[in-house]
Amino acid sequence: MKRIAVFTSGGDSPGMNACIRAVVRTAIFKGIEVYAIHRGYEGMIDGDIKRMQSHSVSNIVQRGGTKLKSARSQEFRTPEGRKKAYDNLMLHGIEGLVAIGGDGTFTGAKLFYEEFGIPTVGCPGTIDNDLYGTDYTIGFDTAVNTALEAIDKIRDTAAAHDRIFFIEVMGRDAGFIAVESAIGGGAEFVMVPETKTDLDAVVKSLKHLRKSKTSSIIVVAEGDDAGNAQTVMEIVKDKLQDSTKDFKVTTLGHIQRGGSPTARDRVLASRCGMAAVEGLLEGYQFHMAGVINQEVVYTPFADCIGKSKPLIQDHLKLVEILSI
Amino acid sequence: MKRIAVFTSGGDSPGMNACIRAVVRTAIFKGIEVYAIHRGYEGMIDGDIKRMQSHSVSNIVQRGGTKLKSARSQEFRTPEGRKKAYDNLMLHGIEGLVAIGGDGTFTGAKLFYEEFGIPTVGCPGTIDNDLYGTDYTIGFDTAVNTALEAIDKIRDTAAAHDRIFFIEVMGRDAGFIAVESAIGGGAEFVMVPETKTDLDAVVKSLKHLRKSKTSSIIVVAEGDDAGNAQTVMEIVKDKLQDSTKDFKVTTLGHIQRGGSPTARDRVLASRCGMAAVEGLLEGYQFHMAGVINQEVVYTPFADCIGKSKPLIQDHLKLVEILSI
């Protein structure tokens, strides 16, 4: 393999730049030419492809977002779109790809490999941590810390006013951000998509806690089965009937996607980026490079997409015990 | 004057603890006994009043929220409530008050002074910066920096995806947070209550900017005349008719009230706290201690409440010029 390309796709996550940097420099270190594709599959179709040098990725390891931009491509979902993309890669002599993204990115990469045989190794770039094949995804640690800093700030004002705060964090299908920010933030409750939320039990506990605590924080994953934070707040408020309390909702939103990546995310991103290039050279063709138990592991895209990754049971137990 | 009390009231703001600390230690330094009233006027009515020592305020200078808690008191609005409060102060021999808060706090203090003659000096504790009689209020600088950090994070993801973000910051009647965070955040537009918002002009500019910029950030004060961020986004989206752009809204909410205070807020809070005690000793009775042009200034509550504080004209000009 003499020439590869790297791109980011889907929702951006902090650490993507560190990962791009690692891919580019590892490739150059190993004597391979490396190109960047801008705006993910969209740029592949448009031929937005440029040669990268070592200095092209200087001073980006600490930056949020993605220097290569990201996009969701409708056209790549069509056979015509993918053919165009393939032709552009051929035009530049690209023999292998590194795809940084999540579920959707790998679904596209898998299909593309099956149709055109372009070897692709993926790096797990998503804040949600919901990818099988890696202990953590790139961007997750930063997102949790961002959520946690927000919770810390909100606790200041919650405590000053005896309030019950419902804080909505990202996580449409997965509660990882919610659970870790709830433990770290000392939240009284956490509501996640993976478990059935029992609002009556929450109300009962709140009544009980009321004697010992004047303010409470409840972390709600956006995809919880009981509804989003606003919905949950209204139900709880209605059931609790406590006029001495203020009920407030804060939806953290897109701040969770940005920001300078944490150490953990930079190290993970760098390691996955290096492993992706090494993986291509070793012959992996439709795999994601993740880190499990401190070791690099290559997992077929089919498993990354198809298998689910459970929450850590101890973590759910912790929220319950520590809120007493 | 031999014995004074300090309390925080209204919405909490970062730096209130630094201010409490300064009041307590300045009083002790000057040989005066100092008490803390918990939960503002509510605690005054309930007699929730405790003696403070120097170590009572150790290790709080860096903390958000307020150690003394805050509340909005309905009962203090009644003559009966105020009479109870007065009786409690007399019971403890309190001869003067330091009130840390905003508009509502000082309105109460003014009335209380007129009825019972208890001298009160106020400290400007509110994140909104909308108090006449001080260049900045305690908590404003922290709130702006919190908003700015959020905008920085959002720009990462906005730039990665070619998005138009509408970010709502606090400010029901005043645009100070909006304007300074817009300048600092490199926002394309800012919408504030003090000026008439012309959405057609914004749409026209966005069309123009579109050629040079792929993403834009628009900061909206919650009290803007055109509506909140969600409303404004919907109108702009409808008028702009650009299907290549994503339109997103983020409402920063209560994170702006919390967090460890910035240096500027700690220094301002400390200075106002010291000045409040000195002011009581010098005979001020219904004044706020603020800092104007680097000097301590005592302004009658009537002016603090009644006079308006304009935005800095240069700041509005900056947003316009710097967004090109």
Add this chain to the structure above:
Amino acid sequence: MKRIAVFTSGGDSPGMNACIRAVVRTAIFKGIEVYAIHRGYEGMIDGDIKRMQSHSVSNIVQRGGTKLKSARSQEFRTPEGRKKAYDNLMLHGIEGLVAIGGDGTFTGAKLFYEEFGIPTVGCPGTIDNDLYGTDYTIGFDTAVNTALEAIDKIRDTAAAHDRIFFIEVMGRDAGFIAVESAIGGGAEFVMVPETKTDLDAVVKSLKHLRKSKTSSIIVVAEGDDAGNAQTVMEIVKDKLQDSTKDFKVTTLGHIQRGGSPTARDRVLASRCGMAAVEGLLEGYQFHMAGVINQEVVYTPFADCIGKSKPLIQDHLKLVEILSI
């Protein structure tokens, strides 16, 4: 077991408070009485022991340092000291201990168990990450992020001035902080105690890099075999003989021990704290509760102290590759 006590000992680390909180609340949750010993073994000897309630550990999960204070005790190294400590524990009816600390703490706990048979479960509280029996120690992640933020700041000024910076981070015997902050910080070199440092090779590389880079960052663990940052700088400066460059040294020092713990440290600390109490109840008597491969693992103190924990080989490779 009906009554246990918890203490922190040795160098403090961020997350110790989160760990104390978890120990206290898990104990109470399980119906056990829990006491706090202040100032580690010193306080055990002095009888500085107090009953804890759930609210005793409110609002500390986010705080650096340790609420229970820490100390290094000379007296505990004597049989007389340990006897006094034992007598005090008996006086309070303490049947089991949770010891939060590092090497020295566990050495003491092991001896104490052997002499008096008091069951003790440890939690790995040290920023250095040099404890066998856990993937990470409590405080390590925060320390790395603190070092990284410092490196990010220094890179700004290094880049502005074409400078070579030698940044000394903590790590007397272990290079974990150095390696992860070097990867994350995009450093050109890292020098750690675990590997022989070849300054001639560094000088040669710097000469080579000079063509492509105008500024460089070199991370030096305080215990590197080539000397501390100041020493290393002087040798490199002397060998390099490049008058166009400024050579600067920054020693990060004690800021690495403080600060609000990161999400990772709070979650790890909470989990170890819970596991320590559960471990005591399950009959562990001279073990540390750590987390390996996402699972709680109990390791005998003898192994924690005696076995060494190697750096991750991929990490050293990353620094080399990514600095090109």
Add this chain to the structure above:
Amino acid sequence: MKRIAVFTSGGDSPGMNACIRAVVRTAIFKGIEVYAIHRGYEGMIDGDIKRMQSHSVSNIVQRGGTKLKSARSQEFRTPEGRKKAYDNLMLHGIEGLVAIGGDGTFTGAKLFYEEFGIPTVGCPGTIDNDLYGTDYTIGFDTAVNTALEAIDKIRDTAAAHDRIFFIEVMGRDAGFIAVESAIGGGAEFVMVPETKTDLDAVVKSLKHLRKSKTSSIIVVAEGDDAGNAQTVMEIVKDKLQDSTKDFKVTTLGHIQRGGSPTARDRVLASRCGMAAVEGLLEGYQFHMAGVINQEVVYTPFADCIGKSKPLIQDHLKLVEILSI
């Protein structure tokens, strides 16, 4: 005036990029061509001069350091050097300059104007705040906050161990950073170049404080008359003779120069940058654009360099009172 150039010179400071951005965009907004000179006077001599567009300064408002790099030029101190610089400016048709820097920068600019008549308006870019003609300098607020965050972290570990910490902050001739970080950090003492340091008084106070406080923080400006932090620590340790205390020194160093600028610095930098361009157009030729009492003020370089700027007296009083 049709064409101007901007450069940064001397020690870099956070906010310089925001200032460059404001200069470039204000110029373009007003229909003036704008060039950037790299590496200060050094680049002027080398002819390192490039045309700037609006997008040249995109996405830099939040970045520390200076995109244009900075340098200290020996050659510019010679008449030959300055002649070369002048010739290069003529070659590009530059009719006016914006110089972002401190004392040394303005000394050069003044001389250059006197010799060649090139109008120059300066912006106060230095972390030290020691420039007459502006309430604050660009970078000062960020530096103070960086120092403060470090002090907050150190207090965590100081409190955990009953230690006396001597923290050295920047400030060779001025104590602004020291004083504001000492107030904000709740330090027990501050030592600054502007006032005579009496170590015997410090020792006496420490003995007195010992009864009420177990740990102390002493902030030392690097240019204090009693010596740097290490020297002062050794003297105090020797005089105090208290073996129950640990004495520690931390020198914050270059982290104080870097980092993303605070809101205050970004706003000030933006305003000064705009004012510098407007000043050139209004005919100012050897002036610095600063902000005093919230208004833009143009001060002759001679005064900026020659007149001294005193510390705020209340601030020194605050450190004394608040440390009780």
